[in-house]
Amino acid sequence: MSTNYYDASEAWKQELDHEGYEHHCYSAEDLRKIKRLGRVWQKILQITQLTSPDRLFELGCGGGIHLSKLALNGFEVHGIDVSNGVVARAQNYLEEVSKFQPIKASVEVANIFDYQSSESYDMCFHVGVIEHFLELSQRQQIWDKLYSLTKPGGWIVSVVPCGKHFMRKMIRDKGIGGYNIPEIDYSCASHRKEFEHIGLTSIHTLSHNYFSFLAAHPSRLISQILYPLLFIGGNILMPHIPLSESVKERCAASLIVIGKKIL
Numbered sequence: 001m002s003t004n005y006y007d008a009s010e011a012w013k014q015e016l017d018h019e020g021y022e023h024h025c026y027s028a029e030d031l032r033k034i035k036r037l038g039r040v041w042q043k044i045l046q047i048t049q050l051t052s053p054d055r056l057f058e059l060g061c062g063g064g065i066h067l068s069k070l071a072l073n074g075f076e077v078h079g080i081d082v083s084n085g086v087v088a089r090a091q092n093y094l095e096e097v098s099k100f101q102p103i104k105a106s107v108e109v110a111n112i113f114d115y116q117s118s119e120s121y122d123m124c125f126h127v128g129v130i131e132h133f134l135e136l137s138q139r140q141q142i143w144d145k146l147y148s149l150t151k152p153g154g155w156i157v158s159v160v161p162c163g164k165h166f167m168r169k170m171i172r173d174k175g176i177g178g179y180n181i182p183e184i185d186y187s188c189a190s191h192r193k194e195f196e197h198i199g200l201t202s203i204h205t206l207s208h209n210y211f212s213f214l215a216a217h218p219s220r221l222i223s224q225i226l227y228p229l230l231f232i233g234g235n236i237l238m239p240h241i242p243l244s245e246s247v248k249e250r251c252a253a254s255l256i257v258i259g260k261k262i263l
Contacts, residue, residue, distance in 0.1 A: 021063030064090030200259030207252035
């Protein structure tokens with residue numbers, strides 16, 4: 001990686017080596033909660049039609065929260081992360097989960113820019129990683145690497161913060177509700193363009209988590225009263241209201257972008 005670029009990989013490594021992303025599974029009740037698929041995964045699996053025992057790869061697996069959930073639902077999963085500490089915590093978490101239900105899950109310490117593997121996957125995905133690579137050329141390198149790891153007919157899935165919602169500037173200016181690591185402002189259109197550039201087809205761009213950013217608002221009236229009302233109502237109604245993509249982006253905390261590798 002060019003030394004002229006902001007090194008997001010190194011920033012994440014320093015951020016996570018000693019703390020963060022620590023999860024545990026101590027009981028059958030914990031296992032039941034972990035196995036439950038949230039809205040984001042329900043939507044992704046609905047679109048991709050992936051089923052057990054398809055093979056999935058995660059870039060930036062953190063403490064293994066997504067890997068464990070998908071493995072418990074029958075997928076064979078593998079994840080990489082740049083932090084030795086966070087991968088050790090993920091490995092411990094997956095071992096705890098496997099004591100209650102056998103799973104096929106593995107993790108390793110690796111930097112995607114240097115990553116070499118002969119394996120291929122039905123889906124490669126990340127959640128909240130790519131936006132921290134500020135240079136387009138860096139992101140293109142990552143997309144190319146994930147493309148090479150994806151089977152023909154497989155999928156690449158990206159879940160990123162929405163850079164267009166109406167509280168984005170406040171969150172940036174006040175440093176609330178997020179990491180200390182810089183990130184770009186994705187829109188559906190800009191992300192779609194990056195997927196088109198690497199040759200993906202059947203691209204879906206979905207606004208997601210409507211109004212959840214209001215939970216970080218400094219006003220208690222907004223964060224404690226208005227937020228839960230808009231969050232519940234918005235996530236029930238907004239996906240079905242015929243509004244333009246740009247209008248929905250203004251109300252969405254995150255974007256789900258899904259593309260298919262041609263056969």
